[in-house]
Amino acid sequence: MVVLPGLMLAMVLAMLDNMIVGTALPRIVGEFKDLAHFSWVVTAYVLGTTVSTPIWGKVGDLYGRKNIFLGSIVIFMIGSALCGMAGSELLGGPESGMVQLIAFRALQGLGAGGLMVNAMAIIGDLVPPRERGQYQGMMAGVMSLAMIAGPLVGGFITDHLDWRWAFYVNLPVGFAALALLAVKLKLPRHRTEHRIDWLGAALLSTGIIALVLITTWGGNEYAWGSPQILGLVGLAVVTLTLFVPVERRAAEPIMPLGLFRNRNFTLISLIGFLLGFAMFGAINFLPLFQQAVQGASATNSGLLLLPMMGAAMVVSLFVGRAITKTGKYKVYPVVGGVGMALGMWLLSLMGVATPAWQTGVFIAVLGLGMGFLMQTTMLIAQNSVEAKDLGVASSTATFFRSIGGSFGVSLFGAVFNNRLGDELTARFGPEGEKLASAGGQVTPEAMGQLPAAVRPGFLESLAVSISGVFWWAILFAVVVPLLAAFIKEIPLRGGPGESGRTGEAAEPAAPVPALD
Template sequence: MAQQQVEATADNPPAPATQDERPQRSAREVRLVMIGLVITMLLAMLDNLIVGTAMPTIVGDLHGADHLAWVVTSYTLATAAATPIWGKLGDLYGRKGTFITSIVIFLIGSALAGLSQNMNEMIGFRALQGLGAGGLMVGVMSIMGALVSPRERGKYQGLFAAVMALATIGGPLLGGFITDHFSWHWIFYINIPLGAVALAVVVVTLHLPKVTAKAKIDYVGAALLTTGITSLVLLTTWGGHDYGWTSKHIIGLGVLAIASLIGFCYVEARVEEPMLPLGLFKNRDFTVVSIVGFIVGFQMFGGVTFLPQYQQLVQGASATNSGLLLMPMMFGMLVVSLVVGQYVTKTGKYKIFPIIGTCVMGGGALLLSTLGTDTTRLTSAVYMAVLGAGMGFLMQITMLVAQNSVELKDMGVASSTATLFRTIGGSFGVALFGTIYANRMTSTIEAAHLPTSSGNSAELTPALLKTLSPEYRDAIHHAVSNGIHSVFLWAAVISLIAIAASLFLRGLPLRGAGQPAGEGAAEGAALEAPAH
């Protein structure tokens, strides 16, 4: 036993106790709570996916195609900044109250975004939405982690995968239908009735022990982390587009990002209740899934944000049809996620899935980089299905491993950290890919030497494209295709990092049902060390 403890401590000190510490709850109680969590998860996922297919019309109406990435980036950046705060608030002061507050903030942001009259308002209100959204997914995952053991969570993984599929398939369809037949403003208003139902169910069904804490929130750490993340996202957004990579603005942002993140690490190592306990990263599995989750965010947001541009501006799809054309990616993700969830519950084994998932995801991105002006819809559908299958291997497993790596008291911060890395990946991905996409589009159009009177690409919508001269339409088709090629080629290259990281996953046993008692007791004694 002593030898086991020394080895575990030397290798990865902050591994969790494998004995499950959750209070026993009836199946009926868990099912009732799950209804509220499922509705809230649907609310969180539906928003970005509804907005995606409406984006070409929104940026055209508000005259801001050059700022397309910021409509998404402002949302994901605010989500990233708020995520660790919501997670820590839940751990310290109770998950139910913080969860309800985040839903209310999200709904207020949704209502205001629907009232936007220009791009500045849209970006600002999307940021407010993001502040609330930071608590939605964290709340769902941390509450689920507090109710159900990691080993048993595979049974519910299928339920959440089904919700994900409903949102990912229904979201683009609904967004396209609303945009084509009503007004894009209603894609934000639709969150309000759904959110009201989610609030009512959560208030009535969710009963958690009251939490009282004397510790203070690490506001200094939160401010430093937010500054660092914001600086990095601005650097990737503006670099090479608004400012040269060697300009004082970009260099200044780089210096500010490095200084803020160094200051953040210094503060987190010394405060009583750190916003993001650095000790978590001494656990190798937690570090690995954080890296993989970051890359998943890169890929997922890139696909949802830029594929509708290609489908509507090159393949000539309507907003509704572009939602339908995204279905292969979502279907691939759903099927694989369901199969993986059931297998993990039955066997407790999961190590191979991140390796397979990162390889398949990288292959899907590489295939999508070959899209051109003459690519058929069937071919692009197959490529998207491959990308979706890769995500299906990773979406739930990364969160499962992160939660299995910590003690129950740190479930909120583990969930928020895993979500944070995925969200930051999405922010960086959209910002970096947006810059690459815009630069490649601009250079292609400029190379065509077309007269400026032919149109303004900053105000381009699918409807406007049909009114332009054939010569200019052809140039736009090539410009968008070239932009998509560059985006997914870089996505494939970045996937190599996730593939390499996944090879280091240890695949420790999951806590909960099916684990032999002796194994759980021995490993729990050997690995029981504080997370921070």
């Protein structure tokens, strides 16, 4: 409890930033006049998080988590400051603003990868699994509060300040987390010989980046049969194929393949991938729908996300306490998967005539599903491995969720752009193509300035394109409860009268390090 506020502040950094930026994105796109690369602002961040997560987890296991955790906070803060400066006169003006913002978001994502995985691993170091549910439930509650506050703060900043403060606001929070953790966090030191699997990390990162570029550029920037896409396919196949034998021979593999011999760990990794794919990929488009189609201000679009975040927070706290009390967890990912799929289906029904209150009901259902899933997946992953592998297990589970988010954001971004171009062309003919690429002005003010003859058709095209994204998300969400049904319920370590896990791949429980 002494260090928990510092860990929460660090995690709030990553969660708050995502939600603030999501609300400010329509205004950013409008200033830089680049709707075609709208999704890349999110993709770059998630991609940076994805490729760095396994490295952060492994380095934390080897060298100790405290300094690694503090370092990730510093990198995140540097990335935040640079994002706020993107497109400023100091860095060359708005002409290259979107390119700069995408690059700095990738740097910010590198730091965010260390924030999420090491915070969870530190909790794993200090708290046995049976008690971990309520602590992770508390952290999930704070994360949900950040997700609630994020759109409100982002909306206020966008409406009343400059959008750049959506990034600068991270700096005081980051300094507070650094100061608290530097003084209060004391973890046991373990002297071991270290060897980082840099080759494995390079192969994995290259393969993942190639796959994300394929889903982003295929059929959009380049034809599917173009040399660029085929070259990326070849690069992904070669690097990921080489990754397997490299990991088998590595003394300290960046992602130990032996973890996947455990059925629960494999299932929960797949569930995390699908959760990230559907959730991060689709939710990214909610502020765009609310502001551009429904005409909400940035602040009001933040308020309209409250039902989702509030539902997720309440359910996360309930699930954490229930798991601590009963030691049972299998039912929660099943229920969460069903709730998430139902929420995505409801959101796919939205159109130009959908009132804001109805959208609120739909996203509340989605929030209920998220609340059952967010922390339960991490708890199951950590309970599936030995204590010495907590860091790499946490990073691997986070990695699969992040890579799902990377693919989801890039794929759904491509779906949105293609669908919008097709819809506008169908309604306006050749002029529709000009509308799709004429600057990306999708703010409420810009919508109000469209000619009266054009505005209804443009809004209808935008609504249909966004609802199409949620239709795609359903296909991935429905697989979550099907996979969760095959999870084997293994007793959580640290419960009353339990000295360790029983059942599949059981090992004696490791002693829990004390907080100095």
